[in-house]
Amino acid sequence: MKILVMGPGCPKCEQAEKNVRDAVAEAGIAADIQKVKDFQEIAKYGVFSTPAVVIDGEVKVVGKAPSKKDVLSWLK
Amino acid sequence: MSEQNNISCACEGGEPKAVETGGGTGKGVGRILVLQILAVAAWYALYLQLLPFSEWFAYGLLGLDPVSHLGSAVQFFVYDTPKVLMLLLLVVYGVGILRSFVTVNWTRSFLAGKRESAGNVLAALLGVVTPFCSCSAVPLFIGFMTAGIPLGVTFSFLIAAPMVNEIALVLLYGLLGWKIAALYFATGISIAVVAGWVMGRMRLEPYVEDWVREIRAGEATDEPHMTWKDRFTYALDSVRDIVGRVWKYVVLGIAVGAAIHGYVPEGELAGIMGSEAWWSVPLSVLLGIPMYTNAAGVIPVVEALLGKGAALGTTLAFMMSVIALSFPEMVILRKVLKPRLIAAFILVVGCGILIVGYLFNAII
Numbered sequence: 001m002k003i004l005v006m007g008p009g010c011p012k013c014e015q016a017e018k019n020v021r022d023a024v025a026e027a028g029i030a031a032d033i034q035k036v037k038d039f040q041e042i043a044k045y046g047v048f049s050t051p052a053v054v055i056d057g058e059v060k061v062v063g064k065a066p067s068k069k070d071v072l073s074w075l076k
Numbered sequence: 077m078s079e080q081n082n083i084s085c086a087c088e089g090g091e092p093k094a095v096e097t098g099g100g101t102g103k104g105v106g107r108i109l110v111l112q113i114l115a116v117a118a119w120y121a122l123y124l125q126l127l128p129f130s131e132w133f134a135y136g137l138l139g140l141d142p143v144s145h146l147g148s149a150v151q152f153f154v155y156d157t158p159k160v161l162m163l164l165l166l167v168v169y170g171v172g173i174l175r176s177f178v179t180v181n182w183t184r185s186f187l188a189g190k191r192e193s194a195g196n197v198l199a200a201l202l203g204v205v206t207p208f209c210s211c212s213a214v215p216l217f218i219g220f221m222t223a224g225i226p227l228g229v230t231f232s233f234l235i236a237a238p239m240v241n242e243i244a245l246v247l248l249y250g251l252l253g254w255k256i257a258a259l260y261f262a263t264g265i266s267i268a269v270v271a272g273w274v275m276g277r278m279r280l281e282p283y284v285e286d287w288v289r290e291i292r293a294g295e296a297t298d299e300p301h302m303t304w305k306d307r308f309t310y311a312l313d314s315v316r317d318i319v320g321r322v323w324k325y326v327v328l329g330i331a332v333g334a335a336i337h338g339y340v341p342e343g344e345l346a347g348i349m350g351s352e353a354w355w356s357v358p359l360s361v362l363l364g365i366p367m368y369t370n371a372a373g374v375i376p377v378v379e380a381l382l383g384k385g386a387a388l389g390t391t392l393a394f395m396m397s398v399i400a401l402s403f404p405e406m407v408i409l410r411k412v413l414k415p416r417l418i419a420a421f422i423l424v425v426g427c428g429i430l431i432v433g434y435l436f437n438a439i440i
Binding site for chain 1: 179180181184207209211212214215216218219220222287291292295296313408411412
């Protein structure tokens with residue numbers, strides 16, 4: 001499973017990354033979590049508001065940091 | 077384009093916490109609606125009690141004299157703090173529900189088909205309600221550009237979004253009255269519309285960084301479908317997030333207001349920021365550029381300035397400059413804009429703010 005956390009590094013983006021990492025740890029799944037800071041890369045996914053989370057190419061949330069519970073529901 | 081360290085932005089510390097919503101999916105909506113109506117009724121009943129309560133508290137319980145400085149300051153503080161916080165709760169919740177519809181992607185596709193002028197007005201108004209934070213300015217700018225939205229229309233949005241929002245309006249209303257809130261709304265939107273339109277006339281497209289113009293953005297992703305329940309949850313989250321962040325400014329602002337109410341002699345600042353000094357308006361605009369805070373943070377300062385006898389136009393100019401023209405935001409936008417375009421932005425918006433400042437100093 002490949003998870004991309006998109007955002008230039010503002011506090012909300014860090015919150016998003018932390019929640020994703022926590023959720024992955026809690027679910028006990030092996031996932032490759034990457035932070036995407038490059039705006040060109042972000043735009044390629046059709047994401048115009050950060051933070052955003054993309055799992056296996058599918059955009060799950062745009063413009064807000066998901067809660068750990070949200071992320072857990074996507075991991076199933 | 078990649079190295080970007082932690083940017084201090086107006087939306088720091090936003091940690092939406094998960095709201096536990098239990099129960100079934102469909103039938104919950106009716107119950108939530110009923111609960112909401114009850115909550116609004118309770119809100120209103122409580123709101124009506126604030127004034128009598130504050131008077132009882134200050135004059136009855138504490139036994140202060142209603143005509144004394146201390147008495148009126150205490151009564152003002154005990155009345156205004158819950159009043160403004162309650163207004164904030166209600167408005168932020170309402171705007172939160174609105175915001176669950178008006179997402180960045182929706183705004184982007186809505187504005188894509190619009191001409192200039194009408195587009196400028198719509199963009200400025202949407203800037204008020206679309207969820208936006210200055211950290212998100214760059215992806216949003218790219219999104220607007222790739223959707224073919226004219227540069228001037230994009231700027232109308234980018235100017236209005238941080239400057240005119242529900243938090244600023246509620247705080248202005250609660251602390252300084254509805255006239256100043258309305259004035260701020262009208263002038264803020266006007267500046268965004270006119271400055272965006274002027275920038276559209278200036279043919280600045282070549283000064284957008286080349287890589288932005290070459291971007292082929294992916295299809296905007298479909299927003300995940302939101303049920304009404306999701307929207308209520310979203311609104312509740314934004315209440316926690318926003319009110320949790322802003323309440324300290326509210327209390328500070330009201331404390332400042334209460335102090336002025338009771339003690340500070342008027343006219344101290346009148347020499348510097350009063351309407352008679354012609355250079356006071358440009359000076360406040362210049363002072364405002366390096367300062368950076370969100371609308372909530374600047375309002376206590378504004379209140380103190382007004383209370384000390386600063387002229388309204390000068391104070392509004394200062395507030396707008398602090399919020400709309402900020403050095404950190406320029407640094408963020410520098411990733412997508414060449415220096416000339418940034419200079420044009422500062423110049424055009426700065427002139428707009430100057431005009432507003434002089435106008436209000438002249439007529440009020």
